[in-house]
Amino acid sequence: MSKILIIEDEQAIRNVLKSILMDEDPKWVVDEAENGLVGIEKIKQNEYDLVISDIKMPMKDGTEVLVEAMEYNPELQFVMISGHGDIEIAVDCLKKGAFDFLSKPPDLNRLLNTVRIALDHKSLKSSNKALKKENKELKKKVSKKYTMIGDSPELTQVKTMIEKVATTDARVLILGPNGTGKELVAHHIHEQSTRNKKPLVEVNCAAIPAELIESELFGHVKGSFTGAVKDKQGKFELADGGTIFLDEIGDMSLSAQAKVLRALQEGKVSPVGSEKEINVNVRVLAATNKDLRKEIDEGRFREDLYHRLAVIIINVPGLNDRKDDIPALVNHFAEDFSLNLGLENKSFDDKAHEALKEIDWTGNIRELRNVVERLMILGANPISEEDVKMYVKK
Numbered sequence: 001m002s003k004i005l006i007i008e009d010e011q012a013i014r015n016v017l018k019s020i021l022m023d024e025d026p027k028w029v030v031d032e033a034e035n036g037l038v039g040i041e042k043i044k045q046n047e048y049d050l051v052i053s054d055i056k057m058p059m060k061d062g063t064e065v066l067v068e069a070m071e072y073n074p075e076l077q078f079v080m081i082s083g084h085g086d087i088e089i090a091v092d093c094l095k096k097g098a099f100d101f102l103s104k105p106p107d108l109n110r111l112l113n114t115v116r117i118a119l120d121h122k123s124l125k126s127s128n129k130a131l132k133k134e135n136k137e138l139k140k141k142v143s144k145k146y147t148m149i150g151d152s153p154e155l156t157q158v159k160t161m162i163e164k165v166a167t168t169d170a171r172v173l174i175l176g177p178n179g180t181g182k183e184l185v186a187h188h189i190h191e192q193s194t195r196n197k198k199p200l201v202e203v204n205c206a207a208i209p210a211e212l213i214e215s216e217l218f219g220h221v222k223g224s225f226t227g228a229v230k231d232k233q234g235k236f237e238l239a240d241g242g243t244i245f246l247d248e249i250g251d252m253s254l255s256a257q258a259k260v261l262r263a264l265q266e267g268k269v270s271p272v273g274s275e276k277e278i279n280v281n282v283r284v285l286a287a288t289n290k291d292l293r294k295e296i297d298e299g300r301f302r303e304d305l306y307h308r309l310a311v312i313i314i315n316v317p318g319l320n321d322r323k324d325d326i327p328a329l330v331n332h333f334a335e336d337f338s339l340n341l342g343l344e345n346k347s348f349d350d351k352a353h354e355a356l357k358e359i360d361w362t363g364n365i366r367e368l369r370n371v372v373e374r375l376m377i378l379g380a381n382p383i384s385e386e387d388v389k390m391y392v393k394k
C-alpha cells in the first residue's frame with residue numbers, strides 16, 4: 001500500500017487528480033489538503049510515501065511546504081505541480097529535494113508515470129535505509145563477538161603488544177594453546193591497523209587438504225587441475241591492501257610453506273597453472289598451537305619461513321595462567337548467551353565463580369564458554385557452587 005497526499009488549493013484539480021490516482025491502482029490511498037498549512041499538519045500526522053503539491057498557493061506555498069516536510073521526513077517524495085510562469089521555481093524545487101515536477105494541467109500518462117517512479121524510488125530509499133540499519137547492527141554484533149575480556153597482568157600485556165604492533169606492518173606470529181584467543185588477537189591487530197577498511201582474510205591451514213592449499217592461497221587458472229572448472233582468485237589476492245591470517249600455520253605442508261615463503265620474500269603470487277605474477281600488498285599474521293622450534297628440529301617446518309613470520313611474537317597465555325579473568329569472562333559469556341541465544345538470564349554467585357577458578361582449564365577459554373552455556377541451561381538461578389560441582393566434571 002502506498003499513501004499519497006495531494007496539496008492543491010483548487011478543489012476541481014484536487015478532485016481530478018484524486019480520481020485518476022484511485023482509478024489507476026486500488027492499493028494507493030489518496031488523501032488531500034486544500035492548502036500548505038493543512039498539508040504540513042497532515043504530513044506530520046501520517047506516513048505518506050508521496051506528496052503531489054501545487055507551487056502557488058495562499059498562506060504557505062509549495063516550496064515552503066517542500067522544505068519544511070523534507071526536514072521532517074527526508075525520505076518523503078515530492079512531485080510539484082507548476083502553473084504557467086513558475087517553471088523556474090519548479091527547477092529550484094528539484095534542487096531542494098523534489099523528485100520531479102509536472103506542468104498544469106498535468107498530462108495523464110506523464111502524471112501516472114511520474115507517480116509510479118517516485119513511489120519506486122521511495123521504496124528503494126526505505127529498503128536501503130533498512131539495510132544500512134541492519135548492517136550497523138550486524139557490525140555491532142560482530143564487534144561484540146570479538147570483545148577481549150580480562151584485565152589480568154598476563155592479558156594486559158597481550159593487549160599492550162597488540163596496540164604497539166597494530167599500527168605497523170610487521171608480521172606477527174601468535175602462539176598459544178588451543179582456545180586461548182589467538183584468532184581474537186589477530187582480529188584486534190587488523191581492526192586497530194590502518195588496513196581495517198580492507199579485508200581480514202582468514203585461512204585455516206589445518207582444514208585445507210595439502211593438495212588444495214596452494215590453489216586456496218594463490219588461486220588457480222581454469223583447467224590447471226581436475227576440478228579447476230574456472231579461474232579462481234587466491235586468498236592473498238583477496239586480502240590485497242588488508243591482512244591475511246594464516247591460522248594453524250604449523251600444520252601447513254612443506255611444499256606449501258615453500259610457496260608462502262616466496263610470496264613473503266617477493267610480495268608476488270602466481271596462481272596455480274599460470275605464468276603470470278601478481279603483486280600483492282598484504283600484511284601477514286600467523287598463529288599456531290604447535291611448538292615451531294620443535295617442528296623445525298624435526299624437519300616439519302622451514303626455519304627460513306619461521307624467521308620471516310616471527311618478526312614479532314605474541315604469546316597468548318593459557319587460562320590456567322590468568323584465572324583472575326574467569327569471573328569477568330563468565331559474566332560476559334552469560335550475557336551473550338541470554339541476549340543472543342535466548343537463554344534465561346542467570347547470574348553466577350561468588351562461590352560459583354570461585355569454584356570455576358579451581359578447575360583445570362585444558363581447553364582454555366573455548367572450554368570455559370561451553371561450560372557457561374551448559375550451566376546456563378542446566379543450573380539454578382543464581383548458578384551456585386553446587387551447580388558447578390554437579391555439571392562440570394573433570
Ligand SMILES: Nc1ncnc2c1ncn2[C@@H]1O[C@H](COP(=O)(O)OP(=O)(O)OP(=O)(O)O)[C@@H](O)[C@H]1O
Nearest residue numbers: 147148149150177178179180181182183184365366
Ligand atoms: N579474552 C577473551 N575475551 C572474550 N572471549 C574470548 C577471549 N579469548 C578467547 N575468547 C573466545 O574464546 C573462543 C576461542 O577463541 P579463539 O578461537 O580466538 O582461540 P584460538 O586460540 O584461535 O583457538 P584455536 O587454537 O583452537 O584456533 C572464541 O569464542 C573467542 O571469542
